[in-house]
Amino acid sequence: MLILLAFIILFHITSAAFLFISTIDSAWWVGEGFYTDIWHWCFNGTNCTALDNTFSDYEAIQAIQATMILSTILCCAAFFVFIVQLFRLKQGERFILTSILQLLSCLCVMIAASIYTDRHEELHKDPHYAVFGVSGGQYGYSYVLAWIAFAFTLLSGVMYLILRKRK
Structure with a gap:
């Protein structure tokens, strides 16, 4: 059982790390x-501009930012609740709240990545990009990490439900 708990803790920390990296790093x-990324865009690695309300479809960017931040917060909160519940609650009552928080984190990251997937064409046809002749491109590793974090948070949320019943 101790090895299972260590694996789940490591899995949860990995999920949180993926969420932090995908939220902060500049490679969507x-x-x-x-x-x-969801915060700014850079041309030639030095000319960086923050995404603000002058960009078209800024509401979608704000929704992506908010749900990614919320997902990261919920994942971290789920980890702290897991540690508290591990030592405070009796068997059978453990990890339900942790599972709910982790599944909500999963939902938030799925919403953010789905909005970005749906809106990336509109987001990258902004006149600000045309000034520098930016065209083409592909999804970056932060975007991929967001989808991997979705899968990890979903799996860990389900694992907490299963672990609730273990002795």
Whole structure:
């Protein structure tokens, strides 16, 4: 049982790390000479501009930012609740709240990545990009990590439900 708990703790910390990296790092959309994330876009690695209300479809960017931050907060809160519940609650009552928080984190990261997937065409046709001749590109590793974090948080949420019944 101790090995199972160690695996679950490591899995949860990995999920949180993926969420932090995908929320903070600048690689949601990359191309030749530019990269962008949910906070700013950079051309030639030095000319960085924050995404603000002058960009088209800024509401979608704000929704992505909010849900990614909420997902990260919920994942961290679920970890702290897990540690508290591990030592405070009796068997059979453990990890239900942790599972709920982790599944909510999963839902939030899925919403953020889905909005970005749906809106990336509109987000990257903004006139601000045309000034530098930015075109093309592909999804970056932060975007991929967001989807991996979705899978990890979903799996850990389910694992907490299963672990609730273990002795």
